[in-house]
Amino acid sequence: MAGRAGLTAKQAAAAHLRLPPLPSTRDLVKLYKLRAVxxxxxxxxxxxxxxxxxxxxxxxxxDCHVxxxxxxxxxxTRSILEQGAAQLTVIExxxxxxxxxxxxxxxSKGKLDxxxxxxxxFNMEKIFSSDLRQPWDGHLPKIHLIGNLPFNVATPLIIRWLKDISLKHNAWVNGRVCMTLTFQLEVAQRMVAPPGHVQRCRLSIMCQNWCHVVHKFTIPGRAFVPKPDVDVGIVHxxxxxxxxIPLDFGLVEKVIRxxxxxxxxxCKRGAGLLFPESQRDELVEKMFTVADVNPTLRPFQLALSEFNRLCHTYAAILEQQPSLEKFNSRERKIIKDDVDYDSDGNEI
Incomplete structure (x- = not known):
């Protein structure tokens, strides 16, 4: 009897989560004549x-807020509701x-906003109840960010969100909120690329510095409508x-960039862009010597620990010469009020 009762309870729970019969997403797209732009x-x-x-x-x-x-x-959206989210907010x-x-x-019986x-x-702070907040060093809050974003938005968005994570702003006032997002497969591979990997780039360092990053799986492009020219990676x-690298986001981003x-x-070649030509050779040599990093390695060969030492050494140099913080190399304009990235993770 207990087993039968337990099964009945499971069936009741499943029925509670089930949405009323609805046309498929494909049928709704046809019904409303929606076309991808x-x-x-x-x-x-x-x-x-x-x-x-x-x-x-x-x-x-x-039982989480998504x-x-x-x-x-x-x-x-439909799959999130079917899997039992307590509350779902969509931003479109x-x-x-x-x-x-x-x-x-x-x-959705009141579960969807x-x-x-x-x-x-968009400031997501206002959509989550303060009751969901967890200490930063505590358990993960019962909050998830999920999205199949347009390629031209996904990479600039993750960079902005990494900055919010560093400041504990936006959704991250609530603690270490997790994200699951779609990217072009090559971008997803860059995000998780280890030192020495052909895909290792600035985006790799930025993502791995502030987050544990996992490429969960790949969806072939043919699964999307219209079919993109690339496959898609799901990244958590x-x-x-x-x-x-426990330093200011702007400083870290500047050194890596x-x-x-x-x-x-x-790597000493790019590091030279941090300093005026009159002091470049001297300060680059000092930076790599103090940081104990081989200046003849290529940037993609450096580990996060080596970038950590380089950033801390650069921060120490700025303490001695604060004017260097706003230095703008004539060779490349490396300091901008707002840095944006294209869908490939390149600065624009």
């Missing part, structure tokens, strides 16, 4: 097995998707309790 790098994922796999790869979402960025017609920029999202909202806005400037981020400016040359 090429200029916005939109690609729809309408395979229910794949959207469910993305949600599962983010961890357990049941924020989905860029839901589009709602394929992943394109109002054409409101009818399909409103349909899911009506079926829709925010129309640009995720690049868990913010670190302490970054491996300069050193990777000449990826195939000795």
């Amino acid at each position: 090429k200029q916005l790098s939109q690609n729809f994922l309408m395979d229910h097995k794949l959207t469910s796999k993305i949600v599962r790869s983010s961890g357990r979402v049941r 924020c989905e960025v860029g839901p589009g017609p709602g394929g992943i 920029k394109d109002p054409r998707f409101l009818p399909t999202l409103e349909m899911l909202k009506d079926a 829709i925010e129309l806005g640009d995720v690049l400037s 981020f868990i913010p670190r309790i302490e970054p491996q 300069c050193i990777f400016s000449f990826r195939q040359k000795y």
Whole structure:
């Protein structure tokens, strides 16, 4: 009897999570004549097995508050609700998707909220209850960020969010909120690339410094509508309790950006962009000597521990010569008020 009762309870729980019968995402796209806008790098994922796999790869979402960025017609949205999220907030920029999202909202029994806005400037702090907050060095909060973002947004967004993580702003006032996002496969490979790997780049260091990064799986481009020219990588981020380079985001970003400016040359070549020509040779030599880093290694050969020593040494040099902080090399304008990145992780 106990086994039968237990099974009945499971069935009741499953029934509670199940959405009312709805047209498939593919049918809704046809019904509302929704087309992906090429200029916005939109690609729809309408395979229910794949959207469910993305949600599962983010961890357990049941009884958690989820924020989905860029839901589009709602394929992943549906899978999040089906897997038992306590509350789901979606942030969508394109109002054409409101009818399909409103349909899911009506079926969600009050669990879905829709925010129309640009995720690049959206402050997620206001959508999560303060009851969900956890100490930074404590358990992960019951909050997830999930998104199948347009390629032209995904990389600039993760850079901005890494800065928010470093400051514990935005969603991260609530603790170490995890992210599960889609990227072009090559970008996903760059994010997880180890020292010496052909894909190792500035983006690798930035992501790995502030987060534990895992490339969960790959979705072939043919699964999307319209089919992109590349495959897609699903990447999971868990913010670190302490970054491996525990310094100001801007300083770390500046040093990494300069050193990777000449990826195939000795790393001392890019480091020279940090200093005026009159002091360049002297300070570059000092920087690498004090940091105990071989200046004739290529940037992609350096480990995070070596970047850590270089950043700390540069910070010490700035303490002695504060004017260098705003130095703008004539060879390359390396200091900008706001640095943006394209879909390949390159500065624009």
